[in-house]
Amino acid sequence: MVDRFKPLFERDSAPTSLIIESVSPAIDCGRHAAKRETGDTLDVAADIFKDGHDRLAAVLKFRKRGETAWRETPMTHIDNDRWGGSVRLSEPGAFEYTIEAFPHPWRTWLEGTTKKISAGLDIALELREGAAILETLPRSEPLIASALATIAAGGNQALIMEELQSPRLAAACLTHADRSAGATLSYPLPLWVDRQAARFAAWYELFPRSAGTKPDQSGTFQDVIGQLPRISEMGFDVLYFTPIHPIGTTKRKGKNNSVIAEPGDPGVPYAIGNAEGGHDAIEPGLGTIADFDRLVAAAKAHGLEIALDLAIQASPDHPWVKEHPEWFTIRPDGSIMFAENPPKKYEDIFPVNFSGSDWKGLWEELKRIVLFWVSHGVLTFRVDNPHTKPTIFWEWLIDEVRRVNPNVIFLSEAFTRPKVMKSLAKSGFSQSYTYFTWRHGKQELIDYFTELTQTEAAEYMRGNLFPSTHDINTWFLQTGGRAGHKLRHVLAATLSSVYGIYSGYELCESTPVPGKEEHLNSEKYEYTVRDWDKSGNIVADITRLNAIRRVHPALHEYDNLRFFWSESDQLLCYGKTTPDHSDNILIVVNLDPFNAQSGRIWFPLDDFGLEGANAIQATDLISGQSWTWHGGDQWVRLDPAVESAHIFHLEAR
């Protein structure tokens, strides 16, 4: 055990008795960075106090990684020994902050002496003590020099005090205060600032090979360029591709995951690598790297950025297998271990071994691959199954990549135990898949999103909500029909500021493998050609909602979600507002895709800054209808045959 007192007695001056504790944010005692986005304010708070009656001062200190000098901003006492300070965040990157607090002897003296002179006491001795404080400060400061001269000149004590009570003098004394009797946090705390797209974006998932028009032929990057207007017009920001790399032929899977592929079956894009190349190569059916670059540029022109899938695993035909067998797990018979979940075998996929003899070589190769795609304009990665790889690897990789480009965003595709999901977010992932996909009931939605957005988790984890994925076709969507797809889309797009859909969702595609939460004829195993104008599609609904999201800043925030009471156990009522209440959104969703539901709702007016309003104009941004409300107690009815949701914009009238 460290004897923390020994160093105290090795110094001349008495140790400080000033305490700084309960700093917020501080994730796991500062082991992990809190996350913010450019344009945000970082609000730091701490308990700061000292024995006795000394007046204190505190500053928040902030710097970018690599800088030595701190930028300082004053902290102010909030209440009950809690202090706060703020920094505006204008650029992405790694930052750190600390707090320094120290006694403010001039203010302590001033307050005591003011009380004494007000009580009619003589303060001659106190004036000499005040001068003694000022004498420790630089006389080059005119206010200090003048105050000392005034005390030295003597005369009417009340008149002297009038000069000494000047706030500008107190500020000068603070500027030059001796901080050696103060305290600083024992180590600085980390902060990561992302670009805004880490928090606010609408994702659209696509298998590029399904962008074509022939069911037996791969779509190309050129075909994807043809799809860009359609996707862009729906209002999406991020276009995410499943892996675009060459696909293995050994043990290739056939349609509907059959163990034997037929000739012409394209294989699973997650069985990465063949003679054509590995993670830095492109499946020839899709095009060339030059085609890819053209697609990235075309997407950009349509306001879309490309996100790639990072699936760290290899087909048996991946170049790594020959060149670096030491990056895999070799079994006693010399074979390479394939993926399995006993008794299931996935012989088309070799997991890599992150702890093998050449782990450093493997890690560096993976970093090289990510940076290769970054150099081709990819700034967003959806990471496949990160929870089966070491968290410390992600912490290293993400940090290394963002040292090169702090704009890179990583989405964690981990559906696993809650603490493992959170640890991936703490390790640096910008966004996380969530259990939203399987949360359908009113109370479970309230509980889960309260946890995600209203606890410390919101400091480091941003839930990217997907109602379905290419792997997940929930019972709810299988049975909920068009209304079910619409209402899950409203929830995804409004419960979080960042969400996504998988292509086909807009067509309400949900035919399952019977008895499973999987898609029948999944495009994981075949080329899929779709009629994008199919009747019953919800393209207009998606387009409208993405437009509403873009226009309303309240929907750009993540941790501003608040749930409100509603009478019906099928009506979920919640709201979002901006800090200044310039944009107020109140949402009611009927969670039942089959039946009309009605009942009272109630929301506190002051949550929206509407407590003084005589009347409220409530405009449903979906239907365009408008009502005049008096108070937060209202009655709503939602018929899924018409609309499953109200998205009210609230304004004082």
Added chain:
Amino acid sequence: MVDRFKPLFERDSAPTSLIIESVSPAIDCGRHAAKRETGDTLDVAADIFKDGHDRLAAVLKFRKRGETAWRETPMTHIDNDRWGGSVRLSEPGAFEYTIEAFPHPWRTWLEGTTKKISAGLDIALELREGAAILETLPRSEPLIASALATIAAGGNQALIMEELQSPRLAAACLTHADRSAGATLSYPLPLWVDRQAARFAAWYELFPRSAGTKPDQSGTFQDVIGQLPRISEMGFDVLYFTPIHPIGTTKRKGKNNSVIAEPGDPGVPYAIGNAEGGHDAIEPGLGTIADFDRLVAAAKAHGLEIALDLAIQASPDHPWVKEHPEWFTIRPDGSIMFAENPPKKYEDIFPVNFSGSDWKGLWEELKRIVLFWVSHGVLTFRVDNPHTKPTIFWEWLIDEVRRVNPNVIFLSEAFTRPKVMKSLAKSGFSQSYTYFTWRHGKQELIDYFTELTQTEAAEYMRGNLFPSTHDINTWFLQTGGRAGHKLRHVLAATLSSVYGIYSGYELCESTPVPGKEEHLNSEKYEYTVRDWDKSGNIVADITRLNAIRRVHPALHEYDNLRFFWSESDQLLCYGKTTPDHSDNILIVVNLDPFNAQSGRIWFPLDDFGLEGANAIQATDLISGQSWTWHGGDQWVRLDPAVESAHIFHLEAR
């Protein structure tokens, strides 16, 4: 900012990806020690997990300060990646604990291979992999050697697996598991173990000089010896004396705090020191150090331990003033600063300066004084106004004293801001005065005691509840009469496991200085002689309650307090139970000292382990009456003219 990844790449083997976080208890990230008492169990819990599907093992490691070797105890998985382990605490002192967790490759292998053979797969290769794991372990372990031989011999795979599935083999593999792929907390966490009296004791405060029989003459230690049977028979454990040191004559205060003392006025015991000596001397009117030693021994014979007041301040006549003026604050005119709270002056008291030029000398002198009294058998100190002295000083002093004798207990007499009170507890004080003294309403009692006993505060702060002190005579007691004194005593003695009263409380003394929460004719300024048999006294009530406390282990615990619903806003209902529910106490207090109150109460049967009971025998330990109850929904009526409280002992019938 530290580059935490650089060291990773300096090692050969891959860094561990095992995570240990959210350790409990861990006060302020381990900056402060959690507190326990001998006989307790320390339960440590943490989130422990790793990527992938490896089986893990974890141990809790524990050692006394100064030891190098750790004692280990296994931790087990509770649920949701939370693990727990426990240590029995048998001796007082400073301890530390940490957690080590590591993969358990044998169990990982065993579970996967068992699944495969159950699915009818051939496991020849798996058996070779199992052997490879065993080969890393010492063959001196017979079970391991035998398992290797069995695999080498070959034959029926199911029969081989039967031997390999032996739990004893798994245990042997765990014992020898390679921990280098594991993780340990980055630093150990501190624990302080006190003797049980830190948690469970009844205190009685006495001015020794008031133990006499003549109002104009000091009582003596010999007189106090005469009082011991009376105090002991009431059931108290600790007899606390206000300062017993020589009292200054300069600016001595007279009766009722008058600025000028009359001849014969004994002065305030807190104005410590005169020509007869200072903090290590005894006021001659009380006796000699030999008399004191006799008193300590006599008290011990009566089951009482003596607690002294530690008031670090000096009268102008204290030997320190002449010998060590540098231990005080010298004003510009050469005078020593006296205590003040502008515009109030306390010219009979000089505060010491803990940060002066000879702060080390002062701190060492204060330590010497405490150890002087420890050497005279004093193991408990009530510290006067610790919040006006540096917290870091207390942290040092308490630690130094307890290195000499870990049985020493310190009570913090701080009535100040809540975070400052908590920081004193964190710095090492064993017990703390609380706001109980001013909490009278039902909801404020529930809120405050929920905070004290049901939040992290209970890990380091033990509230010692005083309904009044020599300084505090609350409005409630001034007006509440005998019933008011009785009910506040019940609350103090049952809401916490440690409480105290100030002498005279048993006589319901509460005559105030008009308009103030102070005692008229306070014995702070004069000798007080009392008639201990005065009519209307509550000696029998106090005696009965202290006896109930001693007999019922549920009342010995601090953090087992639970509040229950009651219909009336004047009836406070709460309970305490032992972990095994062998002792169940349910308490109802009528907070209104004037009127009978009645209403329903409700308590959950399973809080007392009574969920299976057909009927409950509820015996009121105050009245002796007994009832048979069915269920936790009951009706009570309490008339303060008779009794203000029920203390039910609950038993299954």
